[in-house]
Amino acid sequence: MQEKFVLKSKKVIKRLAAFSMGVAMLASTVSGALTYDLAKYPAPFVVGGAYDPNNVFVVGSRASAEDTLGMVDVATKLQFESKTCTRTSSNTVSVAGGTSETIPLGSAIADPRATTLDIELRSSKLAGFIDGVINFQSKEYDVSESLILDAGANVTAATALSSAEDDYKTNVFMEVERNAIKYFYKFDESINVSKATTTDPLEIKFLGKTLKITAVTISGSTAGTEFTANVGTEYFMSVDDTVNVDVSGVTKKVTLKNVGTSSAVLDVDGKTETISSGSSKTVNGVEVKVDSVFYTDNKAERSATLVVGKDAVKTYKDGDAYIGENQDTPMWVWNIGNLGVSGTSNPNTNLTTGDGTGPFLGLNNDFVWNDFSDNPPGVGKCIKLPNNYVQLCLDSLTVKDDDYMSFTAKYDSSTDLSDVLPNVSSAKAIAIEVDNTEGILLTQTAKSGVLFNETNEKKTNRLWFSIGNGLDNWDGRSRGTTNRTYGLFYRDTSNNKVRLWGWYNLSTETASGSNPTYKFGEINYRDTKGTDINLEFRGGGNDTVLTVNGGRFIQLRLVPYQSTDLPDYKDNLTANFSLAAATNLPVALGNTLTTEEADELVWAGPTVTNIGTKNLDIRNQYGIIIYNPKSNGASDRVKLSIPGDQVQANVVVKSTGAVASTSGGETCTAADITTVTKKDTEVTDPTKYNLILVGGPCADPLVEKFGVTCRGWSLKEGEAMIKLVENGDKVALIVAGSEALDTRRAAKALANYKDYATKFKGTEVLVKGTTLSDITVQ
Numbered sequence: 001m002q003e004k005f006v007l008k009s010k011k012v013i014k015r016l017a018a019f020s021m022g023v024a025m026l027a028s029t030v031s032g033a034l035t036y037d038l039a040k041y042p043a044p045f046v047v048g049g050a051y052d053p054n055n056v057f058v059v060g061s062r063a064s065a066e067d068t069l070g071m072v073d074v075a076t077k078l079q080f081e082s083k084t085c086t087r088t089s090s091n092t093v094s095v096a097g098g099t100s101e102t103i104p105l106g107s108a109i110a111d112p113r114a115t116t117l118d119i120e121l122r123s124s125k126l127a128g129f130i131d132g133v134i135n136f137q138s139k140e141y142d143v144s145e146s147l148i149l150d151a152g153a154n155v156t157a158a159t160a161l162s163s164a165e166d167d168y169k170t171n172v173f174m175e176v177e178r179n180a181i182k183y184f185y186k187f188d189e190s191i192n193v194s195k196a197t198t199t200d201p202l203e204i205k206f207l208g209k210t211l212k213i214t215a216v217t218i219s220g221s222t223a224g225t226e227f228t229a230n231v232g233t234e235y236f237m238s239v240d241d242t243v244n245v246d247v248s249g250v251t252k253k254v255t256l257k258n259v260g261t262s263s264a265v266l267d268v269d270g271k272t273e274t275i276s277s278g279s280s281k282t283v284n285g286v287e288v289k290v291d292s293v294f295y296t297d298n299k300a301e302r303s304a305t306l307v308v309g310k311d312a313v314k315t316y317k318d319g320d321a322y323i324g325e326n327q328d329t330p331m332w333v334w335n336i337g338n339l340g341v342s343g344t345s346n347p348n349t350n351l352t353t354g355d356g357t358g359p360f361l362g363l364n365n366d367f368v369w370n371d372f373s374d375n376p377p378g379v380g381k382c383i384k385l386p387n388n389y390v391q392l393c394l395d396s397l398t399v400k401d402d403d404y405m406s407f408t409a410k411y412d413s414s415t416d417l418s419d420v421l422p423n424v425s426s427a428k429a430i431a432i433e434v435d436n437t438e439g440i441l442l443t444q445t446a447k448s449g450v451l452f453n454e455t456n457e458k459k460t461n462r463l464w465f466s467i468g469n470g471l472d473n474w475d476g477r478s479r480g481t482t483n484r485t486y487g488l489f490y491r492d493t494s495n496n497k498v499r500l501w502g503w504y505n506l507s508t509e510t511a512s513g514s515n516p517t518y519k520f521g522e523i524n525y526r527d528t529k530g531t532d533i534n535l536e537f538r539g540g541g542n543d544t545v546l547t548v549n550g551g552r553f554i555q556l557r558l559v560p561y562q563s564t565d566l567p568d569y570k571d572n573l574t575a576n577f578s579l580a581a582a583t584n585l586p587v588a589l590g591n592t593l594t595t596e597e598a599d600e601l602v603w604a605g606p607t608v609t610n611i612g613t614k615n616l617d618i619r620n621q622y623g624i625i626i627y628n629p630k631s632n633g634a635s636d637r638v639k640l641s642i643p644g645d646q647v648q649a650n651v652v653v654k655s656t657g658a659v660a661s662t663s664g665g666e667t668c669t670a671a672d673i674t675t676v677t678k679k680d681t682e683v684t685d686p687t688k689y690n691l692i693l694v695g696g697p698c699a700d701p702l703v704e705k706f707g708v709t710c711r712g713w714s715l716k717e718g719e720a721m722i723k724l725v726e727n728g729d730k731v732a733l734i735v736a737g738s739e740a741l742d743t744r745r746a747a748k749a750l751a752n753y754k755d756y757a758t759k760f761k762g763t764e765v766l767v768k769g770t771t772l773s774d775i776t777v778q
Contacts, residue, residue: 036724036731039761041753042081044731045690051082051673054730056689060700061679066740067695070747074692074735075675077751082671091396091650097127098654102398104566105172106162106605106621109651110149119349121147121653126390128208128655130185136202137195142188143204147181147390147653148349154180157394157649158376160618161603161611167372170619172649174377174394175370181392182335182355183207183385184362186345193227193339193359194218198278201230206361207389208656209323210234214313216339224340224359226317230289232309239302245286247310252286259302264290266306277304280313287312322363322386332386335362379649393652395660399623403644405525406435409556409575410637411589415464417489419498428585429466429489430556430577434525434642437461437493440535441524442501450518452502459524462491464498465537465554467585486537486554488520504537523558526644533622533642534559538574552579554586558640560622566646571621572604575638589636596633601626623647687728695743696736706732713738715766720746723764737767745769749777 036044045055057075059067093100101117103109110117122144123131129145149155154177160168163175185206187193194216196202202213212234217226235243237256245252258265263276268284275281280289289307296302307313311323318337321330335355343358355362363386369376377383382393412431417424434440438459444452467486488501504518523533538555558573560566576599580587587593590600590612598610603620611618615630625641632639652660680702683689697703698710706725715721720737735750737743746767753760759777766778 036763037761038722038724038753038763038765039757041750041760042078045692045733046078046081049081049083049671051078051671052690053673054688054690055676055692056683057675057677057692057694058680058683058700058702059677059693060695060702061681062699063679063695064699064740066744067699070735070744071677071692071694073744073747073751074694075677077753079670079673079675082673091398091400093395093650093652093660095652095654095658095660097658098652098660099125100395100650100652100660102648103157103651104621104646104648105157105159105619105623106571107156108151108153109155109157109174109649111151117149117651117653119149119151121149126653126655126658128389128657130205134202134204136191137200141191144186144188146184146186146347148184148347149392150177150180151350152180155392157651158370159621160616161605161609161620163370164609165371166614166616166618168618170617170625171378172394172397172619172647173369173372174381174383174392174649174651176365176367176376176383177370178366178368179364181365181383181385182347182362183390184335184345184347184355184360186347187359188344190343191359192342193361194224196227207363207385207387209387212307215315217317218340222317224338225336226315227336227339228313228315230291230307230312231314231323232287232289232307232312234291235306235308237304237306239299243308245308247285250285252284254286254288254306254308256304256306258299259293259295259304261295262293264293264304264306280307286310289313321366324386331365331367332363333366335360335364389656391652391654393654393660395650395652397623398648398650399643399645403526404625404641405439405523405644407439407523407558407640407642408433408637410635411577411586411593412464415466417464417466417487417498420487420489420500427464427466428587429464430554430586432463432465432556434461436525439523439525440490440521441529442488442490442521443519444502445519450502450504453500454502458490458492458499458501460490460493463501463521464489465556465586467583488537517557523642525642528642528645531561532646533624534561552581552584553577554579556638558624560646566621570605572602573620573624573626573638573640574602574604576600576602589633589638593636594634596630600633601629601638619647686732687730689727690730691727691732692735693732694735694747695740696738699740700736703734703736706734708734708736715742718742718768718770720767721764722746722750722767725763741772742767742769745772745775748772749775 045052057071059071103116110119123129131144133140134143156175158173158175160166185204193202196213196216198214204211212230213227215228217223239256239258242253242255245254252269255267257267263274265274266283266288268286271284273281273283275288275290277290277293280287287309289312291305291307294303316334318334320334321327322332322334325332337355338359341359345360346356346358347360348354348356377394379394379396382391384391409432412429414426415429415431417427439461442458465486465488486504489498490501492499517536517538519534519536521535536557536559538557554577556575560571576590577586578588578591590597596613598613601612603609603611611629612633613630615628617628618626623643623646627639654660680700683702686705693700693703697708715738717738720742723734725732735743735746737746749756749767756777759765769775
């Protein structure tokens, strides 16, 4: 450091000083500095984006420029950390050259609703699609391409519950039925494709590749549904030119050896054949069609147009495997019809009613992906049409993985209600708890049979539902039939006391009556609020779900009600708590205590499904994660994670060249703060400030007040410390090195603390290095 000559000349003093420094460090460690931890930095200087106005940056009156630069680095970073951030629960997707929509889980990705993908996608949505003109037999025709998605529930964003496929767990997959995805090359002006010939073919770009139709079958059983075309790659070659052709992963070398007046001589990897113009042959595994030849007496001027590939010319009929597909198990098959008819293409967007009356040329998916064994595409995966010309992707989910609130409902045999009910310290109850302080909003719904104890809505994180047996008129109010009246109690988050919300008269919970339902609250977490998920209690009577004790039970229901594009009452989760026959008190989740049962937890989606014995984590359509119902049911509880908004699937359709990007997270606004800087001589009372001391004790005597002294300095050149110590009711942070450059290096490390997250912990770290780029933290 700046005065290291003192240390060099007095080695004995150095050793003694090192000992005294250790004692000083021990003293500071056992004092109040223990309450601080570098792992929590930038706290306590910035906490939750709030800058502490008591922060003061200090350099010594003998500081070097390096110390000042280090102070600037630290101050700048703390200013950056001082901001007000609004966290967004959602991931949003934008596509340049394609299209995207958010799709409710369990729903079709395309249908007539404005909130899904269009059923038919054309060049207006897919920039890589054709919308132009072709020339056929000296006439121009308007053509275009389209992708049609089945408007029925045949391409869906599926969950474990919506698809009845437990192995999906909490993941989302895109399920597809056969013929649910169709691509069409459309003739938008009347055309007769059957006029195509070898010498005057119809040449089009089909899925981005040249397809030259040379004949159409116009009679027999395949009339209008079969054509012949050049399907290989076309090359214009001079004599001795060579091209490399990929055939099923094997590269073949094709050389044009010579050209005659009506034929060409070719060599394919050492095998030579002569092929007549207009004809094709398979040579050494490569099919070659001689499309045309150009002959002159000068061999060097001779040339030919060749069509080369695994298949150069092929005849296809409706339903055949598409080019390059496995012949036995193709994923994509030709969809061909009416090619002998003069007309325009008019495929129906309702795929169940046919492909129109005009000529059509396209392909369909020939696969079915509707269970886990089919390996359907999950989040981040795509369905790819041949040549990757179009991709249909389950890009992401709209809610981030960390934007969920824990929700637990359980049978509790010893609930303490003594804050409200004297001498009731061990009541049997249904207990509900969330891990967000205001995660439940208690609401008041005017309904007979309810007696509220509060006049305003309340937000809480804990509830208890228990019978008020023997407590009628305890506060001067009658509640009707005593053993039919249940109290809803809540935690007052301001003082942690239990309070009474109200009494609910479930007087018809026996088999002889009906089943009253009471909404008592709403989930109140981020954008899941209002009536997105209602909370209800329902008195159980003559019901097929549970028949324990003559049908006595209470249902706790989570009801997604007015969420976007989810039908009301089609995604409910119901937990059934049985009641004791004698007291009507809750006694278990399901019929039997500590036993998992299928009907103790029910999902009421499009069909009612008992899920109490499912032994995997699963997800419903709102996006709620239901943790292993079987193992939790054995402990008489239901454990959930509730998303900060309805979870939907970001589905992207993109054509060649399109780019999709996902954004989300948080939006931050910088705080308007003023940093205070002082020299050590300007600090008269250090305990008034949170001090950030940049520079060693030899340059800044104020550092010595915190047990780090110039004479006692024990670090070597290339080393520095970052140290938290107690400063009365405040804290001091020391950034000090043996040399000025060492101090600046330590300040760099502190400013980039996230790069050293695993090392920043405790009250002190050692920083080493020789330059400003080779920093290590220990």
